[in-house]
Amino acid sequence: STVAVVGLGYIGLPTAAILAGKGLHVIGVDVNPYTVEAVNEGRVPFIEPDLGVHVAGAVSQGHLTAQGSVPEADAYIVAVPTPFQDDKTADLVYVEQAARNIAARIRPGNLVILESTSPPGTTRRMADVILALRPDLSAEANGGKDAVLFAHCPERVLPGKIMIELVTNDRIIGGLTPEAATAAAGLYSTFCQGRIHLTDAATAEMAKLVENAYRDVNIAFANELSVISSNLGIDVWNLIELANHHPRVNILQPGPGVGGHCIAVDPWFIVSADPENSRLIRTAREVNDAKPGHVIAEVLTAVEGIETPVIAALGLAFKANIDDTRESPAVEIVRRLALENPQAQILVGRSFLGATLPDELAPLPNVVSTVTDEAIAAADAVVLLVDHDTFREIRPEQLAGKAVIDTRGFWRTTA
Numbered sequence: 001s002t003v004a005v006v007g008l009g010y011i012g013l014p015t016a017a018i019l020a021g022k023g024l025h026v027i028g029v030d031v032n033p034y035t036v037e038a039v040n041e042g043r044v045p046f047i048e049p050d051l052g053v054h055v056a057g058a059v060s061q062g063h064l065t066a067q068g069s070v071p072e073a074d075a076y077i078v079a080v081p082t083p084f085q086d087d088k089t090a091d092l093v094y095v096e097q098a099a100r101n102i103a104a105r106i107r108p109g110n111l112v113i114l115e116s117t118s119p120p121g122t123t124r125r126m127a128d129v130i131l132a133l134r135p136d137l138s139a140e141a142n143g144g145k146d147a148v149l150f151a152h153c154p155e156r157v158l159p160g161k162i163m164i165e166l167v168t169n170d171r172i173i174g175g176l177t178p179e180a181a182t183a184a185a186g187l188y189s190t191f192c193q194g195r196i197h198l199t200d201a202a203t204a205e206m207a208k209l210v211e212n213a214y215r216d217v218n219i220a221f222a223n224e225l226s227v228i229s230s231n232l233g234i235d236v237w238n239l240i241e242l243a244n245h246h247p248r249v250n251i252l253q254p255g256p257g258v259g260g261h262c263i264a265v266d267p268w269f270i271v272s273a274d275p276e277n278s279r280l281i282r283t284a285r286e287v288n289d290a291k292p293g294h295v296i297a298e299v300l301t302a303v304e305g306i307e308t309p310v311i312a313a314l315g316l317a318f319k320a321n322i323d324d325t326r327e328s329p330a331v332e333i334v335r336r337l338a339l340e341n342p343q344a345q346i347l348v349g350r351s352f353l354g355a356t357l358p359d360e361l362a363p364l365p366n367v368v369s370t371v372t373d374e375a376i377a378a379a380d381a382v383v384l385l386v387d388h389d390t391f392r393e394i395r396p397e398q399l400a401g402k403a404v405i406d407t408r409g410f411w412r413t414t415a
């Protein structure tokens with residue numbers, strides 16, 4: 001059978017490659033002609049371990065092709081972005097566009113699966129867009145039952161481990177009808193070795209959001225403790241380690257804030273679905289978003305009295321050992337430090353990204369990317385923003401005599 005995967009990004013392309021590897025006929029669809037060209041040549045347009053071999057193999061065996069338009073298929077998987085907007089709601093234009101394109105091709109008995117992280121109700125909305133354009137497939141025209149099957153199957157893979165986690169993770173599949181859930185489970189069971197849990201579409205949508213909100217709330221607790229502890233003159237790392245000896249306490253690690261395109265975003269989809277009752281989830285987001293401001297204040301205190309301070313900022317990614325700077329609190333800290341203190345020079349000592357700065361930082365004249373050791377040597381204050389393993393090579397004597405702001409507890413000495 002033929003599967004069309006609409007959206008060949010971080011989730012769509014790996015899923016397409018894995019399905020094709022199982023011998024299914026997979027057609028990837030993307031609006032970006034470079035992505036389409038790359039895939040058809042067996043190349044990948046972004047970096048993810050092991051993805052390249054899977055794509056090259058699937059393409060050379062003829063199981064995977066890419067094109068710009070939605071083809072006829074037996075099943076459609078929608079994996080397009082659902083970015084969040086300034087008002088903190090999800091932008092569903094890409095989902096709706098995909099739905100319109102699918103509506104033009106879909107036939108009775110087909111299956112449509114939404115994978116994109118979405119606010120509750122989005123699978124229903126996608127179905128409504130398709131059925132409005134195709135009244136011949138609607139329940140009214142078909143004895144009370146839609147003639148096509150709709151389901152939501154959220155992705156939960158960790159960037160950097162996508163090719164492994166796609167196969168090994170459990171999946172939640174929610175259908176608009178039980179038949180749709182069962183049909184989607186049939187497709188995913190071709191490659192998923194984890195358990196597949198069936199539910200309804202809205203519960204599946206919420207489950208994905210709730211997983212990330214749970215983590216956000218727990219990180220907010222740690223971040224709030226770090227601010228309180230600093231005001232009270234207490235070492236938060238030591239504090240958390242001690243508290244975690246309790247059998248039912250497991251506090252996460254504070255940091256410079258929460259980044260990435262998932263945990264810093266998804267909780268807002270819950271808040272916008274029921275603003276009045278999402279008080280804890282909203283506050284957690286605000287606590288985590290406020291953390292960069294606390295780090296900036298600490299840095300400025302450390303260089304107080306120095307006319308033209310030099311600050312070494314170590315790391316820009318949103319977490320350790322990756323090169324992704326999306327929603328990264330480290331980038332925000334460097335950007336605001338530089339903008340609000342034009343007399344200061346910020347030397348970014350980086351581990352992963354080569355010499356180029358991300359778009360948010362590139363235009364700032366007082367931000368310079370440099371070799372980590374040189375940044376430290378020139379600095380009055382060193383602020384560690386990401387706990388990349390490569391920063392372990394920094395020797396204590398390099399930091400001697402400098403103010404050190406360690407946002408990750410990277411250099412703490414355990415009590």
Ligand code: SAJ
Nearest residue numbers: 156157158211212215252253255258259260262263318319
């Ligand atoms: N962080 C802390 N302290 C901690 C743990 C994390 O400050 O104790 C920070 C990190 O530095 C980073 C942010 O939180 O800035 C998020 O990192 P993460 O490793 O918790 O998660 P992500 O964003 O890489 O991936 C998450 C995962 N979700 C959960 O663990 C519940 C992943 O399984 C999801 O697939 C992914 O979001 C997604 O795509 O939704």
